Amino acid sequence: MIYVCNTITRQGADMAHDHASDCPSCQEPAAAFSRHDHAHCAQDVLERADGLVAQSGARLTPVRRRVLEILLEEHRAMGAYDVLKRLAAEGYGNQPPVAYRALEFLVEQGLAHRIRRLNAFAACMHPGEAHAPAFLICRNCNIVAEAPAAAVRKALDAAADMLGFLVERSTVEALGLCPACRDQAA
Amino acid sequence: MIYVCNTITRQGADMAHDHASDCPSCQEPAAAFSRHDHAHCAQDVLERADGLVAQSGARLTPVRRRVLEILLEEHRAMGAYDVLKRLAAEGYGNQPPVAYRALEFLVEQGLAHRIRRLNAFAACMHPGEAHAPAFLICRNCNIVAEAPAAAVRKALDAAADMLGFLVERSTVEALGLCPACRDQAA
DNA sequence: GCGTTGTTGATATGATATAACGCATGGATC
């Protein structure tokens, strides 16, 4: 099962709509890749982020918090320079290190993910919950979904263990076709 | 099990030694991450590459073949610009596209792998054999091993399938500690 | 206050990757 708020895109898919906090699509398991609102999921993530960071002894400074907000607002995988443009427009530093440092911090804290295939970053929609997501990237429409991948991670650990290798972090990304583009192709 | 010829490095680990073609370490399963000769494995791969490319209707041109040879000789993950330097020194073009085009071709043909975490490329030691390797990268000594990952791929396919996503290509990379560095740390 | 630590801003540079153009080659066709 996957929660819709896992769904993120690289190019922005204009999927916002307003709704009350009882929106079932943010409360219950649902099909990934479906259009959905994101506003209150984002709000929820932000609130939890505050607690999580404090808990780890780190500080969610204004720049860092703003970067997380931007990732949540955009709801897609963004390049560091995309983030930087937004920061600069809002009066923060406009040098690459500003964005990279904040993004690195968020990744370390488990509040964001780095998607290497896209040289991009996306907010994690499940901060605090232990998870090892796999990213599914549609080669046609560029939508990206964060899929649960506990089984994948387990298989990887096993394969590594046979070689005596200890896995600390892993990257699992798949390129292919999302349901919509798959139908379209057929 | 993994065959030693899976073992590749990013920084070059000086693991060459000469031996006869009956070297057991290239004939039989053995521990990964161990030092080993690579010369005749490379020769074998090259010969198979010729056949495979012809079979697919593509052409293994001089530049492309040379890039594959270089990857095999170096026996490690190389950046595109590392490859380019070698090419330039041998009279081929010395502009980035020359290296990138050849590398992209090799990846498409399944003769090389791209390791995104390192922004690097490595020759595939099992061309033609269906395989979905996982890369194990030691964060301490930078050694890289190509591990069999059929089970990982299977788990990924299953996770994607639950979302209706069709996986065409996948990237599985792990960062951690190789056996040697693990022992050293303990 | 005062040092220590961590964060930010700025400069500069390094590293990786692609777009676009034109020429050369080689094979197919007439």
Next chain:
DNA sequence: GATCCATGCGTTATATCATATCAACAACGC
């Protein structure tokens, strides 16, 4: 052989991604 076409190569230029370094400043404990 002449022509056409597809493919590959070399080149220029540029785009994109990422980091090293240092100075200024704020937060904190002592």
